Amino acid sequence: MTIDVARARRETPGCGHVLHFNNAGAALMPQPVLDATVDYLKLEAEIGGYEAAAREAAAVERVYGAAAELLGCAPDEIAFVETATRAWDMAFYALPFAPGDRMLTARAEYASNVVALLQAARRTGAVVEVIPSDETGQVSVSSLAEMIDERVKLIAITHVPTNGGLVNPAAEIGAIARAAGITYLLDACQSAGQMPIDVGAIGCDILSTASRKYLRGPRGAGMLYIRRELCQRLEPPFLDNHAATWVSPDRYEIRDDARRFENWETNFAGKVGLGVALDYALGWGLGPIWERVQGLAGLLREELTKIPGITVRDLGAEKCGIVTFTVNGVAAGNMQRRLAAQAMNVTVSSVASTRFDMEARELAELVRASLHYYNDEAEIARFCAAVRAVAAS
Numbered sequence: 001m002t003i004d005v006a007r008a009r010r011e012t013p014g015c016g017h018v019l020h021f022n023n024a025g026a027a028l029m030p031q032p033v034l035d036a037t038v039d040y041l042k043l044e045a046e047i048g049g050y051e052a053a054a055r056e057a058a059a060v061e062r063v064y065g066a067a068a069e070l071l072g073c074a075p076d077e078i079a080f081v082e083t084a085t086r087a088w089d090m091a092f093y094a095l096p097f098a099p100g101d102r103m104l105t106a107r108a109e110y111a112s113n114v115v116a117l118l119q120a121a122r123r124t125g126a127v128v129e130v131i132p133s134d135e136t137g138q139v140s141v142s143s144l145a146e147m148i149d150e151r152v153k154l155i156a157i158t159h160v161p162t163n164g165g166l167v168n169p170a171a172e173i174g175a176i177a178r179a180a181g182i183t184y185l186l187d188a189c190q191s192a193g194q195m196p197i198d199v200g201a202i203g204c205d206i207l208s209t210a211s212r213k214y215l216r217g218p219r220g221a222g223m224l225y226i227r228r229e230l231c232q233r234l235e236p237p238f239l240d241n242h243a244a245t246w247v248s249p250d251r252y253e254i255r256d257d258a259r260r261f262e263n264w265e266t267n268f269a270g271k272v273g274l275g276v277a278l279d280y281a282l283g284w285g286l287g288p289i290w291e292r293v294q295g296l297a298g299l300l301r302e303e304l305t306k307i308p309g310i311t312v313r314d315l316g317a318e319k320c321g322i323v324t325f326t327v328n329g330v331a332a333g334n335m336q337r338r339l340a341a342q343a344m345n346v347t348v349s350s351v352a353s354t355r356f357d358m359e360a361r362e363l364a365e366l367v368r369a370s371l372h373y374y375n376d377e378a379e380i381a382r383f384c385a386a387v388r389a390v391a392a393s
């Protein structure tokens, strides 16, 4: 099965306006996602917010089943929250740490996660340690194996870093975590929606992801997967009257499922929109999406390498849809602005997003071009011509 690119582009209204290589920032929503989200908001305006939720209960509920299909888990292991970071936080801040406990993370870990790790370290006396990368740039599985001892209480890894093509060996890391009985938290913010993900095969206990990125859903939405047995042992850092029920004047009962990590109030239109986005991705198939994304990104890297002054900076044994590069004598922000003036969207990845990795590579900033399956070869050619012109100017 291959992607019908003409249909994918037809169903993406943004394709008529921009060359969008910022899918790792926020992908263009397809028409069905846009319609579902807008229609839901309109219904709220017409009949009332609570009444809309009651009438559209099945559409609101669909996000759990669709997420479970995407990730290979059960619907009761999914929580819907406002961002990927909050999903990650809700699980992370529920984990207990004691002085001397070790929290292992990857070199390309995302800033928000590292800030939380550092805060927990400061509060509890646990320590944050960075697993070395191997010669390809991915997490070194053998180094990780050597670091394991009874003081390691958490392995927190980003599957696909925000600043490059790298795909970390999530399942090999999972095998080590499982064998040692260590909690494994996977940030799948950039991988979900671009490649097949099966939490059972990966062996992670917790996974977080965003709606707006490769899943093509609306902004202000994210989700958390948490393995059932772990979920029932963890008390969320915040509880409200959705996460728990006030059963007698001095007692409450926390609900059993992953929704103990949710808020009572939420973005219902976003929830419906994410459900449709998940079904839309499943409709194309994550296998065909992944094949197309890798093919396009491989072509872009190859073409960029031919341009004088451009250095492609992607690491990893296996690469994904995120392509990063630097330009001799041209600041990343300047390249971004010059491309934006021609309706071409990229973004800048700066050192503060992935400081361990950027400092190790002595990089301050990168231009990031992130491709999705609805992008095409003609766009890559136009993009490279524009980059070539800016690099030569």
Ligand SMILES: *Cc1c(COP(=O)(O)O)cnc(C)c1O
Binding pocket: 083, 084, 085, 086, 110, 112, 158, 160, 161, 162, 187, 189, 190, 209, 210, 211, 222
């Ligand atoms: C974007 C990103 C996040 C943060 O997601 P939000 O939805 O902005 O909270 C976390 N991790 C990685 C790797 C990301 O790229």
